[in-house]
Amino acid sequence: xxxxxxxxxxxxxxxxxxxxxxxxxxxxxxxxxxxxxxxxxxxxxxxxxxxxxxxxxxxxxxxxxxxxxxxxxxxxxxxxxxxxxxxxxxxxxxxxxxxxxxxxxxxxxxxxxxxxxxxxxxxxxxxxxxxxxxxxxxxxxxxxxxxxxxxxxxxxxxxxxxxxxxxxxxxxxxxxxxxxxxxxxxxxxxxxx
Amino acid sequence: xxxxxxxxxxxxxxxxxxxxxxxxxxxxxxxxxxxxxxxxxxxxxxxxxxxxxxxxxxxxxxxxxxxxxxxxxxxxxxxxxxxxxxxxxxxxxxxxxxxxxxxxxxxxxxxxxxxxxxxxxxxxxxxxxxxxxxxxxxxxxxxxxxxxxxxxxxxxxxxxxxxxxxxxxxxxxxxxxxxxxxxxxxxxxxxxxxxxxxxxxxxxxxxxxxxxxxxxxxxxxxxxxxxxxxxxxxxxxxxxxxxx
Numbered sequence: 001x002x003x004x005x006x007x008x009x010x011x012x013x014x015x016x017x018x019x020x021x022x023x024x025x026x027x028x029x030x031x032x033x034x035x036x037x038x039x040x041x042x043x044x045x046x047x048x049x050x051x052x053x054x055x056x057x058x059x060x061x062x063x064x065x066x067x068x069x070x071x072x073x074x075x076x077x078x079x080x081x082x083x084x085x086x087x088x089x090x091x092x093x094x095x096x097x098x099x100x101x102x103x104x105x106x107x108x109x110x111x112x113x114x115x116x117x118x119x120x121x122x123x124x125x126x127x128x129x130x131x132x133x134x135x136x137x138x139x140x141x142x143x144x145x146x147x148x149x150x151x152x153x154x155x156x157x158x159x160x161x162x163x164x165x166x167x168x169x170x171x172x173x174x175x176x177x178x179x180x181x182x183x184x185x186x187x188x189x190x191x192x193x
Numbered sequence: 194x195x196x197x198x199x200x201x202x203x204x205x206x207x208x209x210x211x212x213x214x215x216x217x218x219x220x221x222x223x224x225x226x227x228x229x230x231x232x233x234x235x236x237x238x239x240x241x242x243x244x245x246x247x248x249x250x251x252x253x254x255x256x257x258x259x260x261x262x263x264x265x266x267x268x269x270x271x272x273x274x275x276x277x278x279x280x281x282x283x284x285x286x287x288x289x290x291x292x293x294x295x296x297x298x299x300x301x302x303x304x305x306x307x308x309x310x311x312x313x314x315x316x317x318x319x320x321x322x323x324x325x326x327x328x329x330x331x332x333x334x335x336x337x338x339x340x341x342x343x344x345x346x347x348x349x350x351x352x353x354x355x356x357x358x359x360x361x362x363x364x365x366x367x368x369x370x371x372x373x374x375x376x377x378x379x380x381x382x383x384x385x386x387x388x389x390x391x392x393x394x395x396x397x398x399x400x401x402x403x404x405x406x407x408x409x410x411x412x413x414x415x416x417x418x419x420x421x422x423x424x425x426x427x428x429x430x431x432x433x434x435x436x437x
Binding site: 086088090091096098099109110112113114115117119120150153154156157159160161163164165166167168 | 252254255256262275276278280285286316319320322323325326329330331332333334336337338421424425
């Protein structure tokens with residue numbers, strides 16, 4: 001569905017290289033990086049432009065922890081080329097990946113559901129670009145934009161399907177097929193080998 | 194005499210402000226939820242959102258070969274059919290009544306209108322969704338790491354928290370299907386709990402005799418889920434959600 005919307009939407013144009021102010025260049029970098037993310041690309045252009053003001057391009061680095069369970073979420077992340085794992089902890093130890101988020105998704109779903117505490121650890125698995133927004137800014141924009149709400153509710157539902165599939169996969173499948181699932185999911189999310 | 198049924202036996206309608214509740218009341222229809230009835234099938238469209246009151250519904254993830262495992266239980270603390278407001282037209286899981294009882298249902302069109310208005314019902318349903326996500330994630334972990342006995346304890350406690358009674362009507366076969374383990378494993382685990390005086394099991398009825406001991410034996414998964422539900426769905430939303 002999101003892919004369909006993505007194909008129908010005109011992408012923000014990036015003009016030919018001319019003399020630009022630093023600010024304009026930063027804006028262009030932001031535009032290029034943000035449209036890597038399918039959710040941002042699925043928001044109507046006008047709303048997307050307004051969102052852009054609050055989006056900051058960042059590089060997420062392998063091993064970086066974005067959230068810990070029970071901690072207040074300060075930013076939401078829209079991965080571009082980066083990849084983020086959601087991990088559930090057991091007895092304080094990293095136990096299990098329950099979700100994998102790349103360019104098709106957003107890290108910070110509790111904010112979509114109206115609260116600001118993470119129940120999982122969010123760990124960067126693949127270094128790459130992302131756009132981030134402060135939680136306060138996100139909540140404001142989310143409240144204003146019906147299209148953004150629809151896109152993110154729907155994404156949350158697909159993430160839940162991913163979590164439940166993980167549960168059943170852990171129950172029935174051997175390590176080899178679980179690894180194959182993980183590799184395919186990773187490949188889908190970074191579009192590289 | 195039995196107390197008359199009211200939608201407030203489910204915690205979500207009970208937490209609504211009076212005006213919102215009164216507006217919804219004419220649309221909430223009491224329905225029986227018989228054992229084994231599929232509230233919705235995987236991939237099927239849903240016409241109603243269900244608020245269980247005295248019943249428990251299992252959400253099951255189904256594999257292509259037909260085997261399934263429970264990913265969450267829903268009772269008087271929640272709703273069945275979140276795809277209706279999350280915007281997925283269908284759902285990948287199957288929802289089956291695991292403990293017979295009653296519930297109320299709300300037509301999809303009414304729900305969508307109410308949800309779209311962004312009031313307390315929307316906030317409650319979204320917070321419930323967050324709690325449900327935690328339960329699913331913890332179930333995934335529990336499936337991976339914990340013994341059948343621990344899982345059985347978790348399952349009993351989560352189920353009983355969602356029912357008005359201290360008793361579950363359930364066959365070992367059904368429990369085995371829920372947990373996605375062999376029936377013999379459930380028989381052994383239930384036998385141990387019974388021998389230790391924690392539960393009484395006979396003629397398909399499970400009664401919890403010593404809840405503190407059961408809580409001492411369960412894996413941490415139960416407490417993680419319970420804490421999250423208490424935090425998100427206590428009846429003081431202003432404290433739970435500093436953002437709204």
